Amino acid sequence: MRLFGTAGIRGKLWEKVTPELAMKIGSALGTYIEGENVAVARDGRTSSIMLQNALVSGLLSTGKEVVDFGLIPTPVLAWGTRGHTDGGVMITASHNPPTDNGIKVFNGDGTEFYVEQERELENLVSSGEFRKARWDEIKGVKSEEILDDYIEAVLKFVNHETNLKILYDGANGSGSVLAPYLLGDMGARVISVNAHVDGHFPGRKPEPRYENISYLGELVRELGVDLAIAQDGDADRIAVFDERGNYLNEDTVIALFAKLYVEEHGGGTVVVSIDTGSRIDHVVEKAGGRVVRVPLGQPHDGIKRYGAIFAAEPWKLVHPKFGPWIDSFVTMGLLLKLIDEEGKPLSEIVRENIPEFYLTKKNVPCPDELKGAVMEKAFKTLSEILERETKEILTISGYRFQLRDGSWVLVRPSGTEPKIRVVVEAPNERRRDELFDLAYKTVVKEVERLKQSARA
Template sequence: MTIDLARAVGAAIGGQYRRVVIGKDVRTSGDMIACALSSGIMSCGGDVYDVGMIPTPTLAHATKNYDCGLMITASHNPPEYNGIKMWNPDGSSFDDDQMEDIENAVRELKFKRADWRSVGTKYTHEGAVESHIEIISKLVGPITAKVVVDCGCGATSTITPRLLRELGCSVVSINSHPDGFFPGRSPEPTEDQLVRLKDIVLSENADIGIAHDGDGDRVVMIDEKGRFIGGDKLLALLTAMFGEKEVVTTIDSSMVIDELVEGKVVRTRVGDAYVSNMMKRTGIEFGGEPSGTFIFAKNSLCPDGIYAAALLVKIASENRISEIVDSLPNYPSFRGSFNFDRTRRKEIERTLAQEIEKVKCDNLLTVDGFRAEFSDGWFLIRLSGTEPKIRITVEARTEEALTRLKTISMEIARRCIS
């Protein structure tokens, strides 16, 4: 993310949206990008409402009474990265049409510049964290639990420990000082990064451990036994608790979701923006991804790792959360990827479609890549939207079926890139 690009994005936004909320996570380039964005917006007549350092879901909530919100973040990616997420007042991400409008304006440098009498103004927006805490508190209610929170030195350092204490929890917080160098651990809360959190959950005899990514749209969990519970398991757990009628999830989610839902499962392309916008179109109340993003429509159409954390702590205060996890179906799975030459993308897409035609499966989903479903499992082969990689996901009811489906899918991927 360069200054020139940020300024151009700001100009494109300012030409279409009059009142724009801007927030940033803890990354060192956040202030620089915020200044460039703001100048672009104001140069086209838009007003900027600066909320400062804030988690993504808090920014989405703060956008409610404005025209749009811009979050400067790279989420779970390494510290040197940065980007811009765009939100509508209802908390949903910009859809494809909105994004295309902005991209076209930036590409063609077609901006509606204001003259000196109508340039925008910059304001300070205060109270966003307090407002978010109030909303979650009303939805969740009091909690009595002992919880360890690992904020990863990210944007949730300013809210999750405080929220849980105000709800009545005994809270031990680690990595809860905002730092754009992320000295405590990686912004992505993977199992290998959470050894310290596991140890403290056990030594403190806590009911649950919670960990966020860099901007707070994701959450993962450590149960009271010190076991890592990733986004895929949490999606199943939250589906069992809150989504038994209808659920929106992504094409790469487990078949466990289908078994837990009494009504329909709607699958979208990979990405929380697609989940959010499908929920908006269908009116379905709960959606999520195996990556650890969860959306509750009664809270917001933005993935809210802070609200999800409060719900998980609430569950842990009323049950042994390990017992709930152990009661869920558990199938062997595999995730892998192959790199390819970026210049061959179109060719590989065509070859993959031809290879999939040869597969004899019970059902084929094509909303994002190809998900081939069988009586004993499924595999998904898709090209990454952000990297030159073919991604493979496999899940089966038995280890034997997993081996078979893994072999088939990997052979297809190899033929595509050979």
């Protein structure tokens, strides 16, 4: 039974994610984890408290003590788990719609469960062979407030004061309980929108894709801020607009930090996901480092395997010196520090340091049960068409065609939603559009064909 996708367990409430499942996960985790206690926390979704209570019941049934961190961002749960407890669980569906929810599991050092651990936990859930504590072994739940301590830790790590003017968009997610205060404590002048927690996400869709937050560009220009920062529902993702109101491509943000860390270390390995682009390779190799690509959802695995000094996926950056988890708050703090130390507007820093590539990404709706067949057919078609141009094919998290002119085409199934993602990058817009048209239409055609076959 496969429960975990690329980022924990996630799906529609009552269809995939239920209180019954949450209780089983709690029982399995309490059986699996060695030690005395497990931390739990939740995002602001309407169903999160229900699922948390069910999961806590499962944990308690195995004799574990539960430490309740309350409603907090996911990075805070990871930080709080390290040094406080023997494991941690976050109830969140991250950037998914409000109809969804999910469960993310962490080790006692703050790392997300590794792939092999997820499989072992799934097997335990399937078997139902859970530890059952005697009546006199059952412990309780204690609440701990850790937000202030976490803010203090980030401020100490970033070690910088600023007077930049920041526009912050919290997506009505759990980041709203922290980000404006962290930025304010750094000395920033903060203007907040969508910064009250509401599980209906009334302000905008929680995923910080450009199409969901494009209005921030105009607000940046109207308000005269130095940059805008947007988060997702559980505040592990971060998106950025410069002082001109231009959206920074996710790879550009990654490249900025990759360059910073490689120069600081005089080399080193940067781990990035399969769907990241060539501008990262360019700046890392120029600075004397190397880039390694890993499957989606496995930056922590990559850090462990390659000893990486920095790791990232689009919107999600890991700063190993602070901790081995995705942390948007450290990212925003260091970004403000970078701008001040360079003494230039963000747009100028990007223009001087990061080369321009042209990227397009779009999702094709696809039922989960058809994903495998669609991927197989699309791969066959694209392999034949692109055969003469292909330099290498990477087969992690889908198929990535590395072409001889520096372009690349990625087709991969979403691990959390009924979609297939198509990503294309090229040195110029015409080439990008040509390749994207080919890849996108190929996937759409196969989805429609297989849907018709299933109906027949």
